[in-house]
Amino acid sequence: MIEPAARSILRLGGRNAERARDVLEGRTEPVVARDAATVMLLRPAAQGQAAVGEDCVEVYLLRRAPSMAFMPGAYVFPGGSVDPRDVRSEVDWAGPDPVVWGEALGAPADLARALVCAAVRETFEESGVLLAGPSRDQVVADTRGADWEADRLALLDRSLSLADLLRRRHLVLRSDLLTPWSRWITPVTEERRYDTRFFAAALPAGQRTRDVGGEADQVAWVEPAEALAAARRGEIRLMPPTAVNLAELGACRGVPAALGERREINAVVPEVVLAGDAVWLTLPAELEYPL
Numbered sequence: 431m432i433e434p435a436a437r438s439i440l441r442l443g444g445r446n447a448e449r450a451r452d453v454l455e456g457r458t459e460p461v462v463a464r465d466a467a468t469v470m471l472l473r474p475a476a477q478g479q480a481a482v483g484e485d486c487v488e489v490y491l492l493r494r495a496p497s498m499a500f501m502p503g504a505y506v507f508p509g510g511s512v513d514p515r516d517v518r519s520e521v522d523w524a525g526p527d528p529v530v531w532g533e534a535l536g537a538p539a540d541l542a543r544a545l546v547c548a549a550v551r552e553t554f555e556e557s558g559v560l561l562a563g564p565s566r567d568q569v570v571a572d573t574r575g576a577d578w579e580a581d582r583l584a585l586l587d588r589s590l591s592l593a594d595l596l597r598r599r600h601l602v603l604r605s606d607l608l609t610p611w612s613r614w615i616t617p618v619t620e621e622r623r624y625d626t627r628f629f630a631a632a633l634p635a636g637q638r639t640r641d642v643g644g645e646a647d648q649v650a651w652v653e654p655a656e657a658l659a660a661a662r663r664g665e666i667r668l669m670p671p672t673a674v675n676l677a678e679l680g681a682c683r684g685v686p687a688a689l690g691e692r693r694e695i696n697a698v699v700p701e702v703v704l705a706g707d708a709v710w711l712t713l714p715a716e717l718e719y720p721l
Contacts, residue, residue: 438710439670439719442702447709450619450702463615463623465541467549468509470611470675471559472685473633475653485683486653489676490557490639493648493666504667505650505657507675508556509549511624516547519593524566525606534610535627536695546605549629551592555585557639557649561608561631562601569604571636582642607631609689612678612698614671617711619702627695628675632685654680658720668721670700670713677720 442450452458475486491505517540526534532542554560554573563569573582581599584590596603608629616623633639641649654676661668668676682688701712713719 437715438703438705438712439721440711442709442711446619449621450709451704453619454702454704460618461621461623463625465512465545465548466510466624466626467512467545467552468507468626468628469549469553469608470507470628470630470679471553471557471633471639472630472679472688473651474685476651487679487682487685487688488651488653489657489679490633491650491652491657492556504669504672506669506672507628508553509626509628510552510555512541512544512548513551513588513591515591515593516544516551517541519547519591521547521593521596522602524563524602524604525608531605531610534695536613536697537627545627546608547592547603549608549627550603550605551585553631554582556642558582558642559633559637559639560601561604561634562596563604564601566602566604569607569634569637570601573637574640607634609691609693610695611691611693612671612675613695615697615699617700617702625697626671628671630679630688630691632689661721670711670719670721671698673721674698674713674717674719677718 449458453460471490472487475488492508493505494503528539528543531546532539535542535545537545550561558573560570560573581590581595585592585595608631611628611630613627615625639649657666657668657676658673660666661673679688698714698717703710703712
């Protein structure tokens with residue numbers, strides 16, 4: 431038994447609490463977490479809006495549609511599960527090789543390559559931003575044309591793989607534009623579980639995010655502190671990994687500082703515990719929770 435105030439952040443109710451009890455008391459088997467990747471797209475805060483001028487960053491957030499089975503209504507970063515073709519396909523690659531990425535992400539080289547591919551693919555699918563270019567030191571200047579939209583939709587319906595897209599357009603995947611940030615694993619009691627690596631990346635010059643619909647019903651560029659303040663007021667919903675990562679981003683003095691972070695990536699695994707009649711979601715005591 432724990433004191434709920436010690437490191438508990440949320441009391442679970444309803445179906446979530448019932449399932450948690452079933453898993454923790456051995457009546458239901460936990461599901462295996464799926465590998466996933468999420469990208470925090472950054473840009474300097476808009477002129478005249480930043481609290482401390484150009485030292486502030488804005489991050490791109492999407493609100494998941496209420497119809498979504500996982501995290502409906504929550505504001506999240508672009509991202510999703512690794513696709514089998516992210517694992518199997520070879521791409522023209524710039525930046526650290528998969529072995530180096532594996533060391534940074536705590537993953538075998540093949541999985542590290544798939545995670546980076548998933549990060550690039552999901553970012554394009556959910557924001558229209560593509561971290562790739564015609565050479566190892568260039569990036570695509572604009573992805574807003576009808577032909578790009580057709581490719582994005584083909585990625586979504588899985589009629590086109592990321593490798594095929596890059597190969598057909600003679601593009602190089604720019605893994606060097608990604609900075610590994612954190613790793614979160616969904617609690618063992620959840621019906622849908624993900625082992626998610628978070629990355630940070632700057633919005634490439636010339637490219638623009640766009641509201642592409644689908645899993646999200648709203649999008650916004652927002653300063654991390656503003657998003658956290660809105661969550662505290664109950665105006666938006668943030669899941670614990672999003673809130674913690676936003677707080678860490680908000681402590682960085684500008685986009686270059688954020689991307690220059692050399693972070694040790696250790697898995698954060700929120701736990702669900704029983705405390706009498708209550709079921710609590712908890713975080714490690716040493717982790718600062720901003721909400």
